[in-house]
Amino acid sequence: MTLPLRIAPSILASDFSKLGQEVADVVEAGADWVHLDVMDGHFVPNISFGPDVIKSLRRYTDAFFDCHLMIAPVDPYLEAFAKAGCDGITVHAEAGPHLHRSLQTIRSLGKKVGVTLNPATPVSVLEDVLDDVDLILVMSVNPGFGGQKLIPSALDKISRIKSLIGDRPIEIEVDGGITAETIGAARKAGANVFVAGSAVYKGANKNAYRDNISALLKAAEA
Numbered sequence: 001m002t003l004p005l006r007i008a009p010s011i012l013a014s015d016f017s018k019l020g021q022e023v024a025d026v027v028e029a030g031a032d033w034v035h036l037d038v039m040d041g042h043f044v045p046n047i048s049f050g051p052d053v054i055k056s057l058r059r060y061t062d063a064f065f066d067c068h069l070m071i072a073p074v075d076p077y078l079e080a081f082a083k084a085g086c087d088g089i090t091v092h093a094e095a096g097p098h099l100h101r102s103l104q105t106i107r108s109l110g111k112k113v114g115v116t117l118n119p120a121t122p123v124s125v126l127e128d129v130l131d132d133v134d135l136i137l138v139m140s141v142n143p144g145f146g147g148q149k150l151i152p153s154a155l156d157k158i159s160r161i162k163s164l165i166g167d168r169p170i171e172i173e174v175d176g177g178i179t180a181e182t183i184g185a186a187r188k189a190g191a192n193v194f195v196a197g198s199a200v201y202k203g204a205n206k207n208a209y210r211d212n213i214s215a216l217l218k219a220a221e222a
């Protein structure tokens, strides 16, 4: 099944001193989704922001909030992120303790359900949750920091996931090192949602963001 191509800028690369404006600007510049990287300093070696910040960002846009939770344990916080205004919530298969339970909880909260795999996690962990998810996020870097280079084995992983999901209308999202140079290969492999932090937020103003998103779209469609 072919799903729409979506650009999801990660606000991790934005200027946190004016986060609301940075979210509004990137949406005005053509972002399809806003990607929210939540980090706990435990599951990943960095700390970003939590549900209160997301709640305050909701005032700046109605765009889809694509929330990537890099936290463990994750279950105690799912309701707070749903209430904060996330539209989709993605949890790590590695975060545990019970992936299926986490996915069911997100579904019961009425949100789009996502699961993500770190670079070293095999595709086989998805086999028994395929009917419980709307989105699979393939990490093309080890999570925790923006500005890293895409790990090439992620491309083959995307292709294998594309075959595995068959006709199911599951979005395949890729995150890490997505630039005008790498997005084409990720699209060819089968991804339709592209998270990009540094490649979108470079230039630090709305016009630059528009040009950066256009460059990504052009490269993806080439």
Ligand SMILES: O=C(CO)[C@@H](O)[C@H](O)COP(=O)(O)O
Pocket: 010, 012, 013, 035, 037, 068, 141, 142, 143, 144, 145, 146, 147, 148, 175, 176, 177, 178, 195, 196, 197, 198, 199
């Ligand atoms: O989740 C993460 C990192 O953990 C990513 O969303 C990165 O923040 C993407 O940044 P770039 O590689 O596009 O700069």
